[in-house]
Amino acid sequence: MKKVFDNDFKRAFLATVPVFAGYMVLGMGFGVILQSKGYGILWAFAMSAYIYAGSMQYLAIDLMSAGASVAATALTTLMVNARHLFYGISMVDKYKNMGKRKPYAIFALTDETYSLVCSEENVRGIENREKFYFLVSLFNQCYWVAGCVLGSIIGSLVKFNTEGIDFALTALFVTVFIEQWCSTKNHTSAVVGVAVSLACLLIFGPDNFLVPAMIGITLALTFLRRKLEGRENG
Amino acid sequence: MDRSYDALLVAVIGAVTIAIRFLPFIVFGGKRKTPEYVTYLGKVLPYAIMGMLVIYCLRNVSVVAYPFGIPEFIACAVVAVLHIWKRNTLLSIAGGTAIYMVIVQMVI
Numbered sequence: 001m002k003k004v005f006d007n008d009f010k011r012a013f014l015a016t017v018p019v020f021a022g023y024m025v026l027g028m029g030f031g032v033i034l035q036s037k038g039y040g041i042l043w044a045f046a047m048s049a050y051i052y053a054g055s056m057q058y059l060a061i062d063l064m065s066a067g068a069s070v071a072a073t074a075l076t077t078l079m080v081n082a083r084h085l086f087y088g089i090s091m092v093d094k095y096k097n098m099g100k101r102k103p104y105a106i107f108a109l110t111d112e113t114y115s116l117v118c119s120e121e122n123v124r125g126i127e128n129r130e131k132f133y134f135l136v137s138l139f140n141q142c143y144w145v146a147g148c149v150l151g152s153i154i155g156s157l158v159k160f161n162t163e164g165i166d167f168a169l170t171a172l173f174v175t176v177f178i179e180q181w182c183s184t185k186n187h188t189s190a191v192v193g194v195a196v197s198l199a200c201l202l203i204f205g206p207d208n209f210l211v212p213a214m215i216g217i218t219l220a221l222t223f224l225r226r227k228l229e230g231r232e233n234g
Numbered sequence: 235m236d237r238s239y240d241a242l243l244v245a246v247i248g249a250v251t252i253a254i255r256f257l258p259f260i261v262f263g264g265k266r267k268t269p270e271y272v273t274y275l276g277k278v279l280p281y282a283i284m285g286m287l288v289i290y291c292l293r294n295v296s297v298v299a300y301p302f303g304i305p306e307f308i309a310c311a312v313v314a315v316l317h318i319w320k321r322n323t324l325l326s327i328a329g330g331t332a333i334y335m336v337i338v339q340m341v342i
Contacts (some may be wrong), residue, residue, distance in 0.1 A: 018323035077250040088258025090276035163336035170291035193285030206293035
């Protein structure tokens with residue numbers, strides 16, 4: 001029988017520790033706000049287990065309490081979560097041999113999980129990468145659900161000022177960005193990502209810039225393909 | 235209180251999210267070899283996407299109206315300095331978030 005708690009298991013757990021912090025904080029923030037709008041612990045559990053998309057869950061609270069239409073809700077979700085298409089595209093090869101674990105790994109491919117499974121650094125020396133990807137996905141969702149439920153409980157007991165707590169998400173991405181920046185000599189792709197996003201933000205505004213930015217980044221990287229593929233790292 | 239409409243909205247949000255997450259794997263994930271172009275994108279996109287996500291998180295910050303994005307700038311700088319210095323993700327996130335919360339709750 002194969003050992004479950006082997007080295008890969010340990011590595012997967014250690015890799016997810018930063019997300020644990022981020023998800024507990026963000027999840028609790030979500031649970032607290034949800035509770036303050038009159039949706040209890042069951043809603044916190046169901047939404048974090050089934051939707052499992054941080055910023056979209058925060059938005060869902062607004063949509064629900066405003067009684068938004070089904071069409072508007074679907075469109076908002078599409079716009080906000082379209083960035084997940086990118087994650088899928090870059091994981092198609094890595095998740096190829098996931099077998100039975102594949103559907104769950106795809107379902108659970110959040111921003112934070114992606115930030116862990118996309119880096120070669122994290123899987124260096126891992127014996128069973130498929131197991132590592134699966135466990136990272138599973139651990140992260142456990143933290144998220146636990147955080148949301150805990151927040152819901154806390155929100156029903158005490159009132160406190162959570163303003164600014166959502167900065168944890170920004171902080172997480174900043175650290176991943178720095179990690180990636182230091183892991184490669186060629187910063188073209190990182191610079192393209194920031195520059196195109198900033199330009200689109202200025203042109204299209206905060207509510208509509210994400211889709212143009214994704215198209216712009218894809219186009220820019222396509223044009224730069226010959227130059228970037230000459231070297232090993234993007 | 236009738237919550238069935240809310241449940242419908244949750245169902246829609248979840249279904250759209252799941253569809254988005256599965257789409258690339260359905261289109262490119264067959265038995266065939268992944269097109270080289272997609273493999274290339276898979277290699278270079280992560281760097282660009284993280285940059286995009288940072289901007290996405292900061293999208294509602296205004297640099298022309300009070301407080302001019304200063305809290306976000308300070309907090310991001312704290313995260314960056316902490317991270318380059320200690321390379322401890324947990325410390326960087328906790329430190330930056332704590333400072334940000336103090337600034338927006340007590341200073342501004």
